[in-house]
Amino acid sequence: MDIKQNILDAVNEWLTPTFDNETHAAIKELMTTSPKELEESFYKNLEFGTGGMRGIMGVGNNRINKYTLGKSTQGLANYMHKVFPNKDLKVAIAYDCRHNSDTLAKVVADVFTANGITVYLFSELRPTPELSFAVKHLGCQAGIVLTASHNPPEYNGYKVYWEDGGQIVPPEDEAIITTIENLNYNEIKFSANEDLIHYIDTDVDKAFIKSSIANASFDTSAATKENLNIVFTSLHGTSITLVPDTLAQAGYTNVHIVEEQRVPNGDFPTVKSPNPEEPEALTMALELADKTNSDIVIGTDPDCDRLGVAVRNNEGQMTLLNGNQSMILMTAFLLEQWKKAGKINGKQFVGSTIVSTPMMMELATNYGVECKVGLTGFKWIAKMIKDFPELEFIGGGEESFGYMVGDAVRDKDAVAATLLICELAAQAKAKGSTVYKELLQLYVDNGFYKEYLVSLTKKGMDGLQEINQMMIDMRENPLKEINGQRVIMLEDYQSSTAKNLLTGEVTNMDIPKSNVLIYYTEDGSKICARPSGTEPKIKFYISVNTELESVEDFNEVEAILDQKIKNIITAMQLN
DSSP, rough: OOHHHHHHHHHHHHTSSTTTTTHHHHHHHHHHHOOHHHHHSSSSSEEETEEEEEEEEESSSBBHHHHHHHHHHHHHHHHHHHSSSSSOOOEEEEEEESTTTHHHHHHHHHHHHHHHHHEEEEOOOOOHHHHHHHHTTOSSEEEEEEETSSSOTTTTEEEEEEESSBBOTTTTTHHHHHHHHHHHHHHHHOOOGGGEOOOOOOOHHHHHHHHHHHOOOOSSHHHHHHHHHHEEOOOGGGGTTTTTHHHHHHOOOEEEOOOGGOOOOTTTOOSSOTTTTSSGGHHHHHHHHHTTTTSSEEEOOOSSSEEEEEEOOOOOOTEEHHHHHHHHHHHHHHHHHHHTTTOSSSOOOEETTTSSTHHHHHHHHEEEETTEESSSSHHHHHHHHHHHHTTTTEEEETTEEEEEEESSSSSHHHHHHHHHHHHHHHHHTTTTHHHHHHHHHHHHHHHEEEEEEEEEEOHHHHHHHHHHHHHHHHHHHSSSSSEEEEEEEEEETTTEEEETTTTOEEEEEOOOOOOEEEEEEEEEEEEEEEEOOOSSSEEEEEEEEEOOOOGGGHHHHHHHHHHHHHHHHTTTTTO
């Protein structure tokens, strides 16, 4: 195949003496054996998305390697010196179980120290939320975690955190990206100052666990905790380093760990995908739950920021909760605990995102607190905490199986969330209820909201073009009707406008720009379309709702909502 000139130019740069012999050899191998792979590796620069920079490991400017990470780190170091003049700069670095995460973390540490910045590097793999905690705990200006979350084994990634413990947001992100893009690879300083690297572990672990227990446990008796029968799986990831200890120190001793998935392993050998959003990932945990007659199953992704939860339904069978359901349950539980403690006075808020269930707003209203809704990603919830210091943050989440409890960690945190859902389950069991029954009662009290995610994978350069065209078509030729229901409102977050399709009135939205479209229909349905910021996918988030008069009507009403979702998928040709 003919190789385009822009790709040849990029390849030739990587064949200069700036890059090592190993890189040269790998590129030459691709040139002779895999020209398509060569094109994929060099056709663009790897970009920052909603979850930082994430990609396939390999050579090239569109791959994760020592040079792309080195360039990002050099740019970040330059930016830090600019915005924090005359300060002794400090950065915390953590990494997960993925192949090369430890060596890439050391490369990143080397570049920082070569630029005179002190580094606190975790001596072994640790959960992402602990890195967020460590940034504030150690008084750092920034933090880095090497992880690709729940992506396949060939991926790795690089998340950047700022001094508040949250991921970078505007204007820092754009300024940092500009600084990186203006760099040449030969400007990267790789020669470490080892005196500036400090290895951290147990002391930070202890502080993190103490903080997690303080934020996510309430007045639950020791006997109530011991009576909860738990199955936990780390899915070969980092959570094994902290979740069992956190549960034990909080008083949860009846915990069965899926031993086959206990050892961290970047190949994730027992699952197709280490993603607790995928039911298959929790198969072994569900089998263990039936053997041990457990009440609840919890599984976390490789970097321990997402959690999947399964509980027993009214027939006693294990059923998986989706991310919206677990978020609603945890938020309602937190709000109830705050109410019991007399801590709600109208100066509190919970956080959610535009792709998550609107039921969060109903819950907040019923408890007299505000619900702030931001763009996709927990960095926007962290920004809410920073932007509204006069308000107390109770908790928040989004549909992607993540939750944030309080503000000690400014990112989704499966350690605290695991403890919180256990508190909820233990207290429900003690009063003769279940997590499932608590969820159904929330539907009766707040309205029955049902969500469904359609995720279409479009890999590579051609896939990216296809995704872009789908968004252009939906933007330029918006649907007037979906499933027989008129579309009454179209929100376009790229132009920051909301258009009433019945009156033609256009209003401006005060929210950062993002490539997202949301359709609202006259029966209260909501369909959101957005390209993923971290995976080669376009996602459609569907939300429908109706009233639920009683718990006894649940199955019948759920069937009606399920059919409505199927009809929407068919009408939009998403199947």
